[in-house]
Amino acid sequence: MKNLFVAVAAVLCVASVYTWFSREARTERPEIVWTAGLSQDRVEQVEAFHNWLRASGYADQNGELPFTVRLEATDNQSVLIQAVSGVAGDLIDHVPVKRFAPMEVLEDITQFAKENGLDPASGYGEAAGDLLTWNGRQYAYFCNLAARGLLVNLDTFARYGMEPPPEEWTPEEFERIGAEFVKRANRGRERQEVFFAGAMPQLLLPLGRSMGADKFNETMTAATLDCPEFVRAICVYRRWVEELHLIPTAAELASESAQGSSANGEATMQLAAGRYAMILSGRYANMDLRRFSTPPFRMALCQYPMREYRNLVLTARCTAIYKGTKHREFAEIFLKFLADREYNNIIIRDSDGLPPNPKWAENNPAYASPAEYPQDGTLHRNELRWARTIGIPESISPYEPQNEDKLTYAYEKVANGLATPEEALEQANRQLNYTIRTVAESSPKLAEQYRRECEIQRKIEERKREGRKIPARWITNPFHLKYYRDTGRLE
Numbered sequence: 001m002k003n004l005f006v007a008v009a010a011v012l013c014v015a016s017v018y019t020w021f022s023r024e025a026r027t028e029r030p031e032i033v034w035t036a037g038l039s040q041d042r043v044e045q046v047e048a049f050h051n052w053l054r055a056s057g058y059a060d061q062n063g064e065l066p067f068t069v070r071l072e073a074t075d076n077q078s079v080l081i082q083a084v085s086g087v088a089g090d091l092i093d094h095v096p097v098k099r100f101a102p103m104e105v106l107e108d109i110t111q112f113a114k115e116n117g118l119d120p121a122s123g124y125g126e127a128a129g130d131l132l133t134w135n136g137r138q139y140a141y142f143c144n145l146a147a148r149g150l151l152v153n154l155d156t157f158a159r160y161g162m163e164p165p166p167e168e169w170t171p172e173e174f175e176r177i178g179a180e181f182v183k184r185a186n187r188g189r190e191r192q193e194v195f196f197a198g199a200m201p202q203l204l205l206p207l208g209r210s211m212g213a214d215k216f217n218e219t220m221t222a223a224t225l226d227c228p229e230f231v232r233a234i235c236v237y238r239r240w241v242e243e244l245h246l247i248p249t250a251a252e253l254a255s256e257s258a259q260g261s262s263a264n265g266e267a268t269m270q271l272a273a274g275r276y277a278m279i280l281s282g283r284y285a286n287m288d289l290r291r292f293s294t295p296p297f298r299m300a301l302c303q304y305p306m307r308e309y310r311n312l313v314l315t316a317r318c319t320a321i322y323k324g325t326k327h328r329e330f331a332e333i334f335l336k337f338l339a340d341r342e343y344n345n346i347i348i349r350d351s352d353g354l355p356p357n358p359k360w361a362e363n364n365p366a367y368a369s370p371a372e373y374p375q376d377g378t379l380h381r382n383e384l385r386w387a388r389t390i391g392i393p394e395s396i397s398p399y400e401p402q403n404e405d406k407l408t409y410a411y412e413k414v415a416n417g418l419a420t421p422e423e424a425l426e427q428a429n430r431q432l433n434y435t436i437r438t439v440a441e442s443s444p445k446l447a448e449q450y451r452r453e454c455e456i457q458r459k460i461e462e463r464k465r466e467g468r469k470i471p472a473r474w475i476t477n478p479f480h481l482k483y484y485r486d487t488g489r490l491e
Contacts, residue, residue, distance in 0.1 A: 029066065031068050031069070032070070032091065033071075033072045035079055035089035035092050036071055036072075036073075036319070037071070038073045042071055049069055050068060051342075053066075069334065080099070080100065083324070084105060086324050090321065092321075092322055093143065097131065097133065097134055098134055098401055100320065102398060106323055107322070109138055109139060109140075109141070109321060109332070109335070112332055116332075119138060127481075128145070128387070130393045131314070140319060142317070144355065145314065145317075146284055146316070146353045146354060147313070147354065148280055148282045149281075149282065149304065150281075150303070151279055151299060152165060153271050153277055153278065155274070156277045156297070159274065160181065161184065162177075165278070165302050166302065167300075167302050170306070170307070171306075175244060181246075182245065182246060192245060193275065194275055194277075195246065195275065196247065196277050197277065197278045197280075198278070200247070201412075203280065208227075209311045210306035211307045214395055215395060218475045220476055220477050221440075223397075223432035225410065226422070226426045231421045238414060271285075272297065283301075283379050284353045286376070286379075297375060299378075303386065311390050311392050312391050313393070314392055315393070338357075345366075354387055368380050395477045395478055395480075399437075400439065406431065407428070411424070459474065470489060470491065471490070472485070
């Protein structure tokens with residue numbers, strides 16, 4: 001009996017040791033940090049990633065994962081400080097590539113992205129690739145995108161006996177339709193309560209671009225805000241606000257703030273209530289609209305009123321791999337998840353912007369016309385189509401990485417009576433150029449790059465004067481590159 005007891009005890013000890021070591025092995029498995037903010041959406045996405053790992057064959061025979069992902073909340077400034085200090089998370093979300101990559105804190109994923117279908121050519125195209133690249137190298141991949149247009153409440157148009165607006169229109173058409181709309185919508189009211197559109201000073205950039213202008217030159221070595229095209233854009237928008245009253249003034253916007261703009265920063269509540277016929281937004285507005293207690297309304301997505309060159313501003317939320325990570329191979333697996341069906345289906349289902357990999361939206365009824373939301377109309381189809389055809393990111397100069405919104409700054413000075421459009425734009429241009437020169441002189445490396453690109457810019461200006469075509473390799477500004485290609489001005 002004694003021998004039996006000793007044998008059983010020995011077996012139990014061995015089992016206990018085995019269990020302890022097995023548990024240690026499980027608890028010591030690598031954990032990578034995704035600096036992405038703490039939200040229910042992100043929590044769900046991390047859980048989906050762990051499930052995707054198992055479904056994709058990454059788990060061992062016991063179902064244990066080779067690593068896990070943990071969320072961590074911080075802001076871009078804090079992340080940058082952590083990255084420079086060598087203590088950032090393995091994956092950096094909301095990363096502004098043009099600001100982080102020059103500081104050499106991001107992994108170059110160019111080859112990996114090309115081999116795994118995460119390169120710009122495999123998705124939204126060359127223009128969108130500017131959001132992921134710096135100096136021709138790729139440093140991030142999309143989590144979602146947006147190509148914002150004018151989100152229209154078709155029921156509001158119908159309420160006042162108006163036909164839906166066209167998908168493409170000129171400023172003159174916008175004024176004519178808008179003037180008739182506000183007249184009908186406010187007939188019999190003591191004061192104007194209904195507007196054609198919510199505030200949208202962000203329209204100034206695409207409106208100027210539709211006339212061939214951009215806020216920087218071709219090499220991004222100088223600001224070009226003080227041009228006739230942006231003067232005209234400010235004058236047009238000011239007329240819509242102050243003269244025709246198609247858009248609320250700053251005072252009216254302040255008075256309605258208590259009624260609540262959405263978490264997306266757009267006046268979706270006013271759109272749903274019929275106070276605005278349209279707002280500047282994209283399909284991501286549904287993240288609020290589907291939570292509202294107000295009845296759903298029929299929607300459409302139109303382009304901004306523009307001149308000859310059609311364009312929308314393409315934006316994205318991106319994730320990059322921190323250069324100091326000890327688990328690059330695991331971080332790369334996470335980027336592959338962002339391009340795969342499971343993650344894209346979450347973005348499609350939740351209407352959280354455009355999916356990072358457009359192939360999961362193409363010919364997909366769940367994206368184009370979700371059965372449970374028939375009121376969405378052309379919203380999803382149009383945004384995806386325009387993102388891939390006329391979407392162009394904002395130009396961000398490597399010598400002005402903060403990307404200050406000097407166009408809105410100039411308009412606000414004009415709206416407050418502090419300057420004429422010409423004066424406000426000249427001041428904004430002077431400030432940007434001062435920043436560019438200061439940053440360019442901040443390091444020998446930048447100074448040499450700036451000198452080279454200024455020399456290229458002189459060659460570009462010479463060719464423009466002579467009416468000659470320009471080599472694509474000389475142009476770093478994403479707008480000018482696409483504009484010149486579309487208008488046949490590249491070699």
